[in-house]
Amino acid sequence: MTFTILRNRIQQRFLDRQLKIDDIIVFDEDLPPKKDCRLTFVDFAPIVKVRLRTDNNGIESAEFNTVPSELVDFANKWLLDREVWDVVCCESIGAIIQIKLTDNGVVEDKRVLTTYTITEDSHDFHDGVTQYAFSRSKEPVDFRVKMIRLWIQPFDSREYNEKVRPIVPQIQFRDFEPRILDSRNNTFESIDEVVARLNGAINAEEITGKVLNVQTLACSATQDWKIDPQSTQSKPWVGKTVFVLRVYYALGPIHEEEVGLADFVPECLVGGGMFKRPKFESQSCLLRKASKWLSENPEINFCSAMSLDVKLKSMVSIDTKQMSVTRETGDFIRILRIAYTKPREVSADIPISSTLPPPPPVYLEHRV
Template identity: 25%
Template structure:
């Protein structure tokens, strides 16, 4: 007999290692694929001598997405993401094509935040129904001053006191830059510069399919990579990689009652000093140095469905994952940036893999990782610890530290209910060492 929890458990650190769980059965396979549909903000104010460019608010994108869903009722939304894109030419050009971009260490780098729906065709056996409509809610921490910021567990308590008019499908964590203006979670453009001192506040954003209020509660479980070796004066510490952390996530999900419904898994970046502990409840971080370390951890968002909302028939989740990376047509050289598959083409292969594998998708996430830099240069795309590189410049008798220009690539990680086996001829492996020094050691091969 299952015990139905009435409140989320503590999640100050990773849940305990429950060992190898047994007794679960794989979920039924599907063949509906997984398609990404993007909605980008439009410019509302141009760049000028006394102002920066502005774009539509995030809520406008949600309503635009709902118009799309009304016009395409055969689509069902699996998960939603707030996705970032590089912006060039004084804000006029949003790069949604190239899979690789450059962040200039000492120059202004502009980004916009759009909305990505990961959708699936409604299965032919599903009865006809009204088009789905999504809603969202923002939860920022209460801030009294830069040193007194509400903690994550208190934010979750506020979430669970707020009626949500529908079925939750995503609970994501997004950093919001806190500049000279008021902190606005729906602002879709911001600027970063390597030499600047900047503050970021973590936003909890909930997406849901509109409908009746459900009697349920939200929980977050954080799985932090453990330190395997201390770093030294000239070396970084060695941390657990994605595949090891993922094993703990899987074991925990196999142990929870069936009224715990995972809605998404997210890789969260955390500004980190490796001589200090990791506090994932901290909702603010500063970028105030040239050389910065970051730790990635996995955050599982789940909903605890109340017993009085009806019987729960879900089987235990066996969580698997698949990393899909862009193909490299030409490797970068000293005077050549290389040639890579486009973002859209790579996402089409996400759809093809999900269909061919018959995968049952729990959630999907868009990742941005370094090429041949930081922790990726050591552990490949399995890295959970990374850092930015710097260089020294001299002028006369003085020297200064500058951030390096760095290149980043868009990747896609699909989380599945069931570890999908590879089948011959279904996909071909990507040589990730073309990007970094090692191949990904995650759940199965990467897809190209």
């Protein structure tokens, strides 16, 4: 049997088996009992469905079926079917999920991998899926995907009963890509300019509801800096990367608010040298600074916190506003980014007594 025939059989077996799996897999088996739950999460992961084809040059290409909007629609239906969960936050996460199938293509085991080693040039993955393993009935299949994670908490049972049902939240999202200012130098807008456009969309009532999260989403770029934020295939963060602001919000009444981002950069404690790396503050120190800042600004509504790697071009001035980066060379420093909302500027002729009191301060902690 020639190599070509064997490869074609493997690919055909791969195509036949993948069609039997649902387009979206939900990881909700380990949700805690509602009476004991204060906060938990559920993941919605796309299954990479690949259609192999041959063009005029004999080169195989692939298509991916599921897009982020379909994940959101699926999550909304999941919430409606249960009527017990309120949404606290929502985020997109790059992950490797592992699925084990029966001979008939039924999912008998699934999990999100917490430890793995993968590089951009790995032969294990073909367009985001371990194709060879997919063709074998007893081997688990790994998918490298961008999934949606909903952070949820149960509705207060004291406020609702069989006659009084809660309003089940429905979520949506919108992406704000940085515009190219100079195509010759690949210069993009700064993050402040993108946030300004985001707030313009809120003011124009294009985003209707409560903002849950403003996520800085890293998107792999081509050699000419083109990106596809709608792709649900996750790639290792190497090469050219462009950051997109993805806004998740719960549909509802218009909120008179605007969005902001606050970056907390670790200070250099010990300078480096030719054979010595510099030493910076820990993430715990940054969390304490962020907590202090939030407590001193009670008018701010905390949305989310995330760690973000920023390219270290200078020890004197660290630019956290850049929206594009190349990962192949150079050093990086990890910052803490807080996403928040705050009331729009109150007009001078509106008495302070007519505005709502600020929410209580937020104190941040972390646990590994």
